[in-house]
Amino acid sequence: MENDELVQNMLLELRRGVLSIAVLSQLSKEEYGYSLLKALSDQGMEIDQSTLYPLLRRLESQGLLQSDWRIMDETRPRRYYVISPQGKAVLTKLKREWSAMVETMGQLLS
Amino acid sequence: MNLIDKYIAEVGKHLPRKNRADIEAEIRSTLEDMLEERKQGQAPENEALVVELLKEYGAPRKVAESYIGPRYLIGPRMYPIFEMVTRIVLVVLVAVALAGLGIGLARSSVSGPEVLKTVGESALGLFSGLITAFGNIVLVFAILERVLPSKEFEKETEDWDPAELANEPDQDRVKFGEQIFEIIFLVLFLVILNLYPGVIGFGFFDEGNWTFISPILTGVFFSYLPWINILFLLQIVFSVYLLRQGWWNTGLRIGNILLELASIALAVVMLRGPALMALTPQQLAGTPLADAADFFAKGANLLPALVLTIVIVVSSIEVAQMIYHLVKSRPSFPYPVVK
Numbered sequence: 500m501e502n503d504e505l506v507q508n509m510l511l512e513l514r515r516g517v518l519s520i521a522v523l524s525q526l527s528k529e530e531y532g533y534s535l536l537k538a539l540s541d542q543g544m545e546i547d548q549s550t551l552y553p554l555l556r557r558l559e560s561q562g563l564l565q566s567d568w569r570i571m572d573e574t575r576p577r578r579y580y581v582i583s584p585q586g587k588a589v590l591t592k593l594k595r596e597w598s599a600m601v602e603t604m605g606q607l608l609s
Numbered sequence: 610m611n612l613i614d615k616y617i618a619e620v621g622k623h624l625p626r627k628n629r630a631d632i633e634a635e636i637r638s639t640l641e642d643m644l645e646e647r648k649q650g651q652a653p654e655n656e657a658l659v660v661e662l663l664k665e666y667g668a669p670r671k672v673a674e675s676y677i678g679p680r681y682l683i684g685p686r687m688y689p690i691f692e693m694v695t696r697i698v699l700v701v702l703v704a705v706a707l708a709g710l711g712i713g714l715a716r717s718s719v720s721g722p723e724v725l726k727t728v729g730e731s732a733l734g735l736f737s738g739l740i741t742a743f744g745n746i747v748l749v750f751a752i753l754e755r756v757l758p759s760k761e762f763e764k765e766t767e768d769w770d771p772a773e774l775a776n777e778p779d780q781d782r783v784k785f786g787e788q789i790f791e792i793i794f795l796v797l798f799l800v801i802l803n804l805y806p807g808v809i810g811f812g813f814f815d816e817g818n819w820t821f822i823s824p825i826l827t828g829v830f831f832s833y834l835p836w837i838n839i840l841f842l843l844q845i846v847f848s849v850y851l852l853r854q855g856w857w858n859t860g861l862r863i864g865n866i867l868l869e870l871a872s873i874a875l876a877v878v879m880l881r882g883p884a885l886m887a888l889t890p891q892q893l894a895g896t897p898l899a900d901a902a903d904f905f906a907k908g909a910n911l912l913p914a915l916v917l918t919i920v921i922v923v924s925s926i927e928v929a930q931m932i933y934h935l936v937k938s939r940p941s942f943p944y945p946v947v948k
Contacts, residue, residue, distance in 0.1 A: 532635065533642035548639060549667050549675040552632075556676070568634070577638050 518546060518554060520597060523582055523590045526564060531577040555580055563589055612659050613640055616669060623673030632676055640666065683750045687757075691750045694789055698742050706735040709812075745800065749793050756849055780934060781857045788848045795841045795848075802834060811888070811909065822892045830885040830913070836875055844868055862931045869924040869931070876917040876924070885913040 521544050525535060532552055539546050558564045563586035568576045582590065617640075621633050640662065647658055666672065683691050710731040801808060810823025847868060851861060879885060888909045890902035 531638070531642075533639050549672055552635060552639070553675050553678075556632075575638060575641055576634065577642075578635055 514546075515550075517597075518544075518550065519558065520590070520593050521546075522551070522554060522558065523563060523586055523593070526580055526582040526586075529579040529581045531579050535580065558586070562586070612656065612663065613637065613644075616640075616663050616666075619669035620673050623670050623677075625677060628676070636666075636672070681754065683747065683754050687750055687754050690786060690789060691746070693786065694750075694793060695743065695746050698746060698793070699739060702738050702742055703735065706731055706738065709734075742797075745797055746793055749789075749796055753789070753792075753849070753852070757853055783851050783855055783857060785852065788852050792845055792848045795845050799838065799841050802837065806831070820896050822888070822896070825886050825888050825892075825909070827883070827885055827887045829883045830879075833875070833879055840868070840871055840875060843871075857934070859935060862935050866928050866931045869928045872924045873921050873928075876920045880914060880917045880921075884910060886910050 521539060522535070525538055530538065532548070532555060535555075536546060536548060536551055539551075555564065555566070559566055559580070563583055564580050565583045566578050566580045568578050570576050617633050617637055620636060621629050624632055643666075644659065644662055647662065648655070667675075710728065806826070807823055810821055810825050812821045847864060851857075854861065886909065888906045890906045893899055893902040893906060
């Protein structure tokens with residue numbers, strides 16, 4: 500039971516570390532917050548909305564994302580996010596680092 | 610106002626004004642998206658569904674906190690210095706209180722109730738002093754937390770070089786602890802002189818009775834108060850600016866020399882002017898010093914002159930040190946540079 504809690508906490512930290520890459524990877528096309536949440540969830544990356552929205556704002560303040568409010572279906576405004584040129588450059592580097600990390604971890608865990 | 614409106618208003622209460630409207634709009638948009646998805650096949654106005662949705666979304670305060678991150682009165686960067694200063698000040702206060710209690714007990718009769726009364730009064734005085742000192746320290750650090758730029762701390766960490774450990778302390782680096790002590794004591798002096806001048810006096814324990822003689826400072830002393838306030842405030846502003854800079858430079862050294870010269874000038878004027886303290890032998894009647902009241906009153910009235918002389922000497926040494934550092938030629942880089 501105690502180990503389960505430890506594992507859960509470690510998994511939480513592990514997932515928190517990769518969320519930025521996951522989010523950047525899904526924003527080559529415009530998404531609003533909830534559609535991004537669903538897209539990530541459909542691919543197995545469950546993320547809490549209270550984590551996603553602050554993360555989106557942080558990535559935008561770092562210049563990695565761009566956003567604007569739009570009314571798409573004449574009902575309510577939604578904020579659409581898309582990766583910025585700087586975000587694309589950062590994502591390319593992060594992908595490279597991620598591949599190297601996966602390879603290293605694969606060796607360590609084999 | 611429906612439940613979602615009320616929920617968003619509640620979240621908004623905990624958000625900074627700057628981004629409030631934007632974050633509120635985003636939360637509303639998300640909640641409506643989530644609700645729309647869940648409504649499929651259900652009645653359009655299902656309050657239970659909204660309640661379930663809001664419960665899942667989280668407590669308003671928690672949702673707001675996820676946007677603003679942790680906030681500190683005194684953050685992790687300042688906390689070690691805060692802890693050090695607090696510990697030193699509190700230890701000094703306890704030591705002074707214990708010394709006062711020792712003198713009081715030595716002078717009181719040995720009967721149990723008298724001893725208990727003396728100890729009780731000392732404990733109360735100490736408690737009140739500790740709370741006041743702690744409050745002032747917290748106030749000063751809370752202000753410094755908001756005034757000092759975080760980049761200075763980051764720079765200090767990034768620029769750290771193990772080779773520095775082997776070097777002499779850099780004379781240009783501002784001594785952080787020293788400046789913070791100075792700020793705290795200047796603030797304490799300003800608070801006491803302006804708000805609680807009544808606490809300046811002489812206290813005696815005699816046979817379990819606490820006698821406190823105040824006021825002892827004359828109107829002449831308080832006629833200098835505006836100048837003292839200006840000088841102390843300038844010194845506080847200077848110290849905060851110095852902490853922000855992190856390093857002494859020529860301009861700051863000249864500024865410090867000017868402040869020290871102003872202190873010397875004021876001290877000289879006060880020293881040459883009329884008496885600053887007026888303790889009379891009559892005030893000492895009924896105290897343990899009553900037998901030699903004339904002698905002690907004359908001695909006590911020399912205290913301001915002694916303090917002012919110390920100020921003049923210490924400030925003069927400081928000016929001399931500043932001038933020495935100004936004229937001393939220093940290499941711009943602490944290590945030999947091979948070209």
